Amino acid sequence: MIKGKVVEITSMATLVVTAVEAEKEAVVRGLPKNSAIEVIVGGVGIAQMAANTAVALSQHTYQAVVNVGIAGGFVEEAPVGSFVVANEIIAADLGAESEKGFLSLEELDLGVSRLACDQTVVERSVRSLEKLRLDVTEGAILTTTTVTGTASRAKLLKVRFPTAKAEAMEGYGVLAAARLYNVPAFEWRSISNVVGPRDREKWKIKEALALLEQAAPALVEVFS
Numbered sequence: 001m002i003k004g005k006v007v008e009i010t011s012m013a014t015l016v017v018t019a020v021e022a023e024k025e026a027v028v029r030g031l032p033k034n035s036a037i038e039v040i041v042g043g044v045g046i047a048q049m050a051a052n053t054a055v056a057l058s059q060h061t062y063q064a065v066v067n068v069g070i071a072g073g074f075v076e077e078a079p080v081g082s083f084v085v086a087n088e089i090i091a092a093d094l095g096a097e098s099e100k101g102f103l104s105l106e107e108l109d110l111g112v113s114r115l116a117c118d119q120t121v122v123e124r125s126v127r128s129l130e131k132l133r134l135d136v137t138e139g140a141i142l143t144t145t146t147v148t149g150t151a152s153r154a155k156l157l158k159v160r161f162p163t164a165k166a167e168a169m170e171g172y173g174v175l176a177a178a179r180l181y182n183v184p185a186f187e188w189r190s191i192s193n194v195v196g197p198r199d200r201e202k203w204k205i206k207e208a209l210a211l212l213e214q215a216a217p218a219l220v221e222v223f224s
């Protein structure tokens with residue numbers, strides 16, 4: 001629950017939302033029985049994730065919502081096989097192109113495209129995940145509408161968002177829904193691939209799903 005600017009973790013349930021069934025199954029496999037963690041599938045991409053998270057938040061009171069899944073890691077920031085906890089969730093391509101480059105919603109005075117996550121909870125998350133022997137880092141996680149597939153796009157995103165550690169497709173959707181219900185939002189990602197030239201053969205999805213299972217007990221420690 002958010003009390004002023006402080007996030008207070010209570011015994012209320014926590015909602016975990018994944019993009020696909022395989023991610024949900026990995027998290028559920030790693031959770032102890034009877035935990036206060038509810039896991040649902042929200043769909044791939046911002047729109048489906050926002051809609052389905054909002055429906056879930058409208059039906060039950062949760063103390064927090066966590067988007068959990070696989071992601072791409074930026075070179076020299078988050079290697080394949082590591083884990084990232086978002087300290088900021090950023091809608092990286094929600095805005096306008098111009099001769100001067102990309103203009104964010106803030107620069108267009110059209111709304112909020114990025115928000116910091118509660119730092120106390122972020123730090124507790126990192127510590128808890130480290131105890132589970134995960135190679136964890138914290139940083140910004142970008143939400144994009146398209147999976148980056150070239151070195152030039154990866155470089156452009158890294159220059160535009162220098163604190164970015166990873167790229168995925170749903171975090172901002174969870175954030176948008178959570179803001180409607182005044183619920184703190186978080187994003188935890190295991191790194192399945194490098195953000196850059198598309199090379200499907202190099203994606204380590206099975207290994208990244210196994211990391212989600214390994215990380216799941218930390219959800220109980222941090223959010224219970």
Ligand SMILES: O=C(O)c1cccc(C(=O)CC[C@H]2O[C@@H](n3cnc4c(=O)[nH]cnc43)[C@H](O)[C@@H]2O)c1
Nearest residue numbers: 019044070071072147148167168169170193195200
């Ligand atoms: O391009 C392909 O052949 C391909 C094969 C398997 C999966 C995909 C995806 O587009 C997965 C998108 C899905 O996974 C998350 N994700 C994982 N890595 C990234 C990334 O580098 N950039 C963005 N999203 C990523 C994402 O959150 C989706 O849920 C493609």
